[in-house]
Amino acid sequence: xxxxxxxxxxxxxxxxxxxxxxxxxxxxxxxxxxxxxxxxxxxxxxxxxxxxxxxxxxxxxxxxxxxxxxxxxxxxxxxxxxxxxxxxxxxxxxxxxxxxxxxxxxxxxxxxxxxxxxxxxxxxxxxxxxxxxxxxxxxxxxxxxxxxxxxxxxxxxxxxxxxxxxxxxxxxxxxxxxxxxxxxxxxxxxxxxxxxxxxxxxxxxxxxxxxxxxxxxxxxxxxxxxxxxxxxxxxxxxxxxxxxxxxxxxxxxxxxxxx
Numbered sequence: 022x023x024x025x026x027x028x029x030x031x032x033x034x035x036x037x038x039x040x041x042x043x044x045x046x047x048x049x050x051x052x053x054x055x056x057x058x059x060x061x062x063x064x065x066x067x068x069x070x071x072x073x074x075x076x077x078x079x080x081x082x083x084x085x086x087x088x089x090x091x092x093x094x095x096x097x098x099x100x101x102x103x104x105x106x107x108x109x110x111x112x113x114x115x116x117x118x119x120x121x122x123x124x125x126x127x128x129x130x131x132x133x134x135x136x137x138x139x140x141x142x143x144x145x146x147x148x149x150x151x152x153x154x155x156x157x158x159x160x161x162x163x164x165x166x167x168x169x170x171x172x173x174x175x176x177x178x179x180x181x182x183x184x185x186x187x188x189x190x191x192x193x194x195x196x197x198x199x200x201x202x203x204x205x206x207x208x209x210x211x212x213x214x215x216x217x218x219x220x221x222x223x224x225x226x227x228x229x230x231x232x233x234x235x236x237x238x239x240x241x242x243x244x245x246x247x248x249x250x251x252x253x254x255x256x257x258x259x260x261x262x263x264x265x266x267x268x269x270x271x272x273x274x275x276x277x278x279x280x
Contacts (some may be wrong), residue, residue, distance in 0.1 A: 022071035022140065023051040027061045027087065028104065029079040037074055037104065037127065044133040058082035065091065070099040072139050074123075077105040077114070085110070088117045100139040134160070141195060155205075159185065159194045168192060170208065174222040174256055175263060176201050178215040188258040212254055212273060213264045222256045226265065226273055229253035 024041065026034045034054045041052055053068065055061035057079055064070075073091060077084035088101045103114045106125040114122050121135035141158040155170040172187040178198050185192040202209065202217055209217040228251050252265040254273070265273060 022136065023053075023069060025053050025055060025061060025064060025068075025070045025073045025099070027055045027058070027073060027079075027084065028076040029056050030076075031056065033076070033104075033125065037132075040127060040129050040132050043129050044136060058087045061087060062090070065099075069097070072100045072102060072120070072136065074102050074104050077103055077107060077110050085113060085117055088114075088119070092118050102135045102139065138195070157185065157194065157196065159192045161192065166192070170205060173209075174219055174259060176209070176217040177263070186259070186261075210269075210272065210276060212269050213266045216263050218254060218256070218263060220276065222258065223254055223273075223277065224257045225255045226252060226277055227255060227262075229262070229264070 026037050028034050028037070034056075038052060038054070051068070053064050053070075055064055058081055061073070061075075065073075073088075075084045075088060084103060084105070088103075091101060092098050100120045101118060102121045102123060103110070103119050104123045104125065104127060108124055111122045120139050123131055123135060137158075137160040141160050156167045157170060157173075159166045159168055168185060168187065172189075174186045174188065175184075176196070176198060177184040177186070179193070181195075182193050183196045183198055183201070185194050185196070198215070198217060202211060205217075208219055208221075210220055212218050252270055252273075253262040254265055255262050
C-alpha cells in the first residue's frame with residue numbers, strides 16, 4: 022500500500038514510520054510524510070495513496086477537516102486512519118468515514134490490525150472482477166489471510182459480518198454480501214436473501230425438513246408450507262445444507278437442469 026503520514030510532530034511521524042517497517046502485512050510500498058494539511062494536499066495531488074495515517078489536532082486545518090476534503094474524491098479517496106492522543110474525538114472521526122482510530126502511543130499490533138482492515142475492505146472492491154486468480158483479504162486475530170475465491174463454497178450473512186465457507190474451514194469476514202454478488206456474479210448464485218452459493222458447489226436441490234423450512238424466514242406470515250420454503254441445497258465437499266427462498270427456486274431448478 023502507498024501510505025501518507027500526516028502529523029505536525031516530526032517525532033510522531035518517525036515513530037509511525039518505524040512501526041510500519043515492523044508490521045508483517047500488508048507491507049507499505051511507499052511512505053510519504055506531511056507536517057500539515059497544506060503539505061498533505063500537495064502530496065495527495067501528485068500521488069495516489071491507499072491510506073492516510075492522520076493526526077487530528079494540527080495547526081491550521083484540523084485532521085477532521087482534512088479527512089472530509091479527502092473523502093470528497095469519492096471512489097479514489099484514500100482510507101483514513103486517525104492517529105491521535107485524544108480519545109474524545111473517536112465518534113466524530115468515524116462520522117468522517119474513518120477506517121480506524123488509533124491512540125498514541127500506537128502499538129505495532131494495533132497498527133497492523135488497522136492496515137489489515139483497510140486492505141480487507143478495499144481489497145474486496147479493487148481486485149479485478151471474476152478473474153481466476155481472484156482472492157479475498159480476510160483479517161483473523163490481527164493477521165491478514167488470503168482466501169482464493171475458487172475455494173469458496175458459499176457466503177452467508179451473519180449479523181454484521183459474512184461467513185466465508187471453504188471445504189477446509191469457515192472464516193468470518195467484514196465483507197458485504199451485495200458487493201460480493203456483483204463482483205462474482207458468474208461464479209455465485211443467490212439462493213436466499215442471506216446466502217450466495219458457488220454454482221459448481223451445488224450437489225442437489227431437495228425438500229427441507231419442516232423445522233429447517235421454518236428457519237428460512239423468507240415466507241410472509243401465514244405462508245408456512247409455501248413451495249420456496251420447503252427446499253434446501255446440499256453442497257459438494259461439506260455436510261451442510263443451505264436455505265432456498267421461494268423467489269429463487271425457479272432459478273435454481275433451471276440451473277440444475279443446465280438451462
